[in-house]
Amino acid sequence: SLPVVLEPEAATSMDIDGTPVRVMADVGCVATSTQAAEAGADGIGLLRMESLYMQSDRALREDEIEQRLSDILAPMAGKPAYVRLLDAGGDKPLPYVKDCSMGCRGIRLLARHPELLQPQLQALLRLARGYRQLHILVPMVTVAEDMRFVRRALENAARREGLAPLPLGAMVETPAAALMIDELWEWCDFIRIGSNDLTQYVMAAPRANLSKDPYFQPTHPAVLKLIRMVCRPEDAALTGLCGSLADQKDMIPQLLQLGVREFVVPPRSIQAIKQAVSEYGCGRQGKQRAGNGTLPPCNNPERIRQGGRV
């Protein structure tokens, strides 16, 4: 199979312990993507494919997916983008898709419905001819086999189309995926944590009524412990955090200490989260200067890992 080449991505001005910190946008339509560009987002960290499907009363064709994604990506041209495959099922039902139970969501649903998965893969492969830094995210991954399945499907689609496969990564949003992160890396070029679902499944508290449920706590030590497990220093440049936890300004210092180096937040929060990262970085520089009279290292190493695929 063709090797996946990860390009060094847009450098940011922020850097903690030698790893750039990126603040990326969570978008679902042209308006939010435009807003992200205006706010100076470092890229699109999460483009939810379901936002396209939810505006339709039937499954989308490949050309429709390609066109709609292309419109959303346009304002952020030149920046990295992570598009997540359709995450339907469970608490995200689609009226025209059967099997939308809790146990059949995200990749589990797509594996049962190749007619939904194939057009998405093909549209993304085609789109990548014009949009160079495109990445694919797989929702609700639980076991390494989920990723192996998508990797094979992507490679087969790429071969059929005569195109290069794209970098592929897992959403870590079940406790099993977090606990088995070593095995997942075998099939991933990068990792993104979904803090909404991770909280829901770690705390056994449905996210649907998150404002009411006292057990839905994204900042609970049980959730943070799993995040620390996933964000190992050697993987920091290829690991990011999505969901509501990434958007909590007062949690940024603690999340940086846990090893998070990428935050995916709504466009309206880009500036505030960048500010919080920068304040943390400046605070540390001040402390280190006072400590030993020298500046901390400030470099932007290129990708430290070229995918763990075998």
Ligand code: PEP
């Ligand atoms: C999450 O679970 O944190 C996430 C980003 O995905 P979604 O909210 O779309 O399930």
Ligand code: MG
């Ligand atoms: Mg999720």
